[in-house]
Amino acid sequence: LSANITKAEAYLARFKEGGVMNHIGGKSVPALSGETFENHSPVDEEFLCHVAKSGAADIDAAARSAHAAFAAWRDLPATNRKKILHKIADGIEARAEEIAFAECLDTGQPLRFMSKAALRGAENFRFFADRAPAARDGQSLPSPTLMNVTTRVPIGPVGVITPWNTPFMLSTWKIAPALAAGCTVVHKPAEFSPVTASILCEIAHDAGLPDGVWNLVNGFGEDAGKALTEHKLIKAIAFVGESKTGSMIMRQGSESLKRVHFELGGKNPVIVFDDADLDRALDAAIFMIYSLNGERCTSSSRLLLQKSIAGEFIDKLVARVNSIRVGHPLDRNTEIGPLIHQTHFEKVCSYFDIAQKDGATIAAGGKAPQGKGHYVRPTLFTNATPDMRIAQEEIFGPVLTTLIFETEGEALEIANGVDYGLTGYVWTQDIIRAMRFTDKLEAGMIWVNSENVRHLPTPFGGVKASGIGRDGGDWSFEFYMEQKHIGFAI
Numbered sequence: 001l002s003a004n005i006t007k008a009e010a011y012l013a014r015f016k017e018g019g020v021m022n023h024i025g026g027k028s029v030p031a032l033s034g035e036t037f038e039n040h041s042p043v044d045e046e047f048l049c050h051v052a053k054s055g056a057a058d059i060d061a062a063a064r065s066a067h068a069a070f071a072a073w074r075d076l077p078a079t080n081r082k083k084i085l086h087k088i089a090d091g092i093e094a095r096a097e098e099i100a101f102a103e104c105l106d107t108g109q110p111l112r113f114m115s116k117a118a119l120r121g122a123e124n125f126r127f128f129a130d131r132a133p134a135a136r137d138g139q140s141l142p143s144p145t146l147m148n149v150t151t152r153v154p155i156g157p158v159g160v161i162t163p164w165n166t167p168f169m170l171s172t173w174k175i176a177p178a179l180a181a182g183c184t185v186v187h188k189p190a191e192f193s194p195v196t197a198s199i200l201c202e203i204a205h206d207a208g209l210p211d212g213v214w215n216l217v218n219g220f221g222e223d224a225g226k227a228l229t230e231h232k233l234i235k236a237i238a239f240v241g242e243s244k245t246g247s248m249i250m251r252q253g254s255e256s257l258k259r260v261h262f263e264l265g266g267k268n269p270v271i272v273f274d275d276a277d278l279d280r281a282l283d284a285a286i287f288m289i290y291s292l293n294g295e296r297c298t299s300s301s302r303l304l305l306q307k308s309i310a311g312e313f314i315d316k317l318v319a320r321v322n323s324i325r326v327g328h329p330l331d332r333n334t335e336i337g338p339l340i341h342q343t344h345f346e347k348v349c350s351y352f353d354i355a356q357k358d359g360a361t362i363a364a365g366g367k368a369p370q371g372k373g374h375y376v377r378p379t380l381f382t383n384a385t386p387d388m389r390i391a392q393e394e395i396f397g398p399v400l401t402t403l404i405f406e407t408e409g410e411a412l413e414i415a416n417g418v419d420y421g422l423t424g425y426v427w428t429q430d431i432i433r434a435m436r437f438t439d440k441l442e443a444g445m446i447w448v449n450s451e452n453v454r455h456l457p458t459p460f461g462g463v464k465a466s467g468i469g470r471d472g473g474d475w476s477f478e479f480y481m482e483q484k485h486i487g488f489a490i
């Protein structure tokens with residue numbers, strides 16, 4: 001561990017000294033106001049770096065830069081864009097350790113997951129690089145008098161706003177398809193985890209991405225984020241974050257008729273029927289809530305158990321939850337690191353009281369360990385009912401609420417009885433039941449007898465308060481591009 005800490009501190013030393021800057025028009029620049037804010041580590045609350053505190057003027061400069069670079073980037077042969085995006089992926093792979101280590105200290109996410117997240121970022125770039133040449137593909141729809149042709153063109157400069165959970169991977173997930181489509185980008189990363197967005201921008205610059213194609217503006221949501229969503233030169237906003245922020249962005253972007261794509265919160269159910277492979281279901285349920293600190297939009301934060309198997313399942317679950325290792329994110333054995341920041345830590349811990357007041361039981365975890373850092377123990381609530389706040393609200397920590405059902409109909413009612421609809425996980429050996437159930441389950445993505453396994457060509461996104469639009473495969477291009485119809489008289 002101490003060797004890893006030394007290494008991570010060495011990677012972060014230049015940020016500690018020089019701060020996290022903006023990147024506009026190919027140059028590293030401070031906020032125009034000269035203002036900065038402090039970024040602290042969730043591990044021990046120590047100072048990590050100063051960050052440019054940008055506002056509307058910085059966003060304006062970045063949007064103008066993205067606008068000026070747009071035509072040349074759009075008109076560059078797609079094969080050239082493909083080459084540059086592959087070079088960015090090469091750069092990510094070459095600096096994967098630096099990215100993973102920086103992300104651990106900046107976010108508190110454990111190294112065992114962050115090493116993979118950095119490489120997933122490279123995969124995202126490769127996937128969309130290979131698709132760039134087909135992004136403009138259309139079709140012909142002839143009529144008796146017209147040869148009708150459809151084609152796609154990039155929408156223009158776009159804004160990308162990302163959250164603090166797995167910030168590196170999520171940034172690549174949004175930015176790679178935008179660039180592949182031929183859009184230019186202004187990225188506003190989360191204020192709580194700005195370091196790896198800066199490294200990513202540097203990698204793109206070193207890969208030969210033309211100046212102005214990718215601009216990075218740091219700052220708070222209510223200043224820089226808001227200005228980005230309101231800017232007239234920005235044609236679309238790809239946003240990942242909380243549902244209530246999504247509503248705000250929709251309002252802010254309405255004046256300029258912004259196209260929006262939202263990946264928002266979740267309260268995802270894992271439903272275990274009594275005929276399921278219970279050992280595999282147990283492994284998956286644990287992984288889906290207690291990995292990535294539970295700070296994961298697709299986490300299975302509600303566990304719905306059929307009554308006949310609930311007692312035994314919960315007993316095994318309690319034993320497993322109590323053996324999960326909480327610790328320093330740079331320790332390779334750590335399964336749960338500290339939560340991102342003090343306010344979030346307090347929010348997560350507040351649910352321990354809420355649960356007990358509402359009549360639920362804390363079967364494991366509950367109290368936060370003493371000492372520095374935003375550490376919470378993995379927590380399991382039992383004796384909960386579907387109307388309780390712990391069964392309705394997104395807690396976004398390593399906290400799982402169990403609920404009991406008797407019939408398939410009851411399971412469906414509980415699963416659908418929340419505002420959210422991002423993912424669902426169904427465990428049963430009865431394939432007909434699985435088909436019937438998944439057809440009615442209100443979620444954008446469902447896995448049957450599996451944890452969440454991401455496959456890049458498939459659509460990613462949620463329904464209800466969990467989002468608008470889809471990413472992945474061609475769906476990403478549909479968002480970042482405009483359909484165009486041209487009719488030739490024949």
Ligand code: NAD
Nearest residue numbers: 162163164189190221225226241242245263264265266297
């Ligand atoms: P958040 O909504 O507080 O912030 C996300 C980003 O929005 C940040 O960059 C922030 O600065 C910016 N922002 C805040 N107010 C803004 C405003 N008025 N205008 C423009 N930008 C603004 O979310 P968070 O707390 O950083 O992230 C956690 C949330 O993200 C959780 O709800 C989680 O479920 C969700 N999330 C969803 C997905 C998904 O794919 N559905 C993925 C990851 C995270």
